Amino acid sequence: MTVLASAPGKGGGLLERPVITAPGRESEFDLKKKRKTSPPYRVILHNDNFNKREYVVQVLMKVIPGMTLDNAVNIMQEAHYNGLSVVIVCSQADAEEHCMQLRGNGLLSSIEPASGGC
16 A cells, blocks of 8 residues: 655655455456366367368368357368367367367367376
8 A cells, every 4th residue: 555645744645546456256366276277188070971071171160259260171081081179278268169160060079188198
């Protein structure tokens, strides 16, 4: 807390309002710190025999923020030839959301922690 006095020895200074967070609520700093330290997750696209390749590319570009046409084509081709492909590595909450959106558009997808395995 800072006190600003108008003149030395005189009262009536101005107090800055303290920043108070409600009990049980995390500050913005705590939330950013938690996001940075949360373990990353992989969103995995699985090959299927139902969806056309062009449709898979369109869905990837629609669902994944910043997905380019070239990246979407590469991911689709890798899943087609290898059975699966990593779509994106992100926080668990984002991975769950992306996975649900891919599934909602008829694609087979899953998530897994990115720390282990390949």
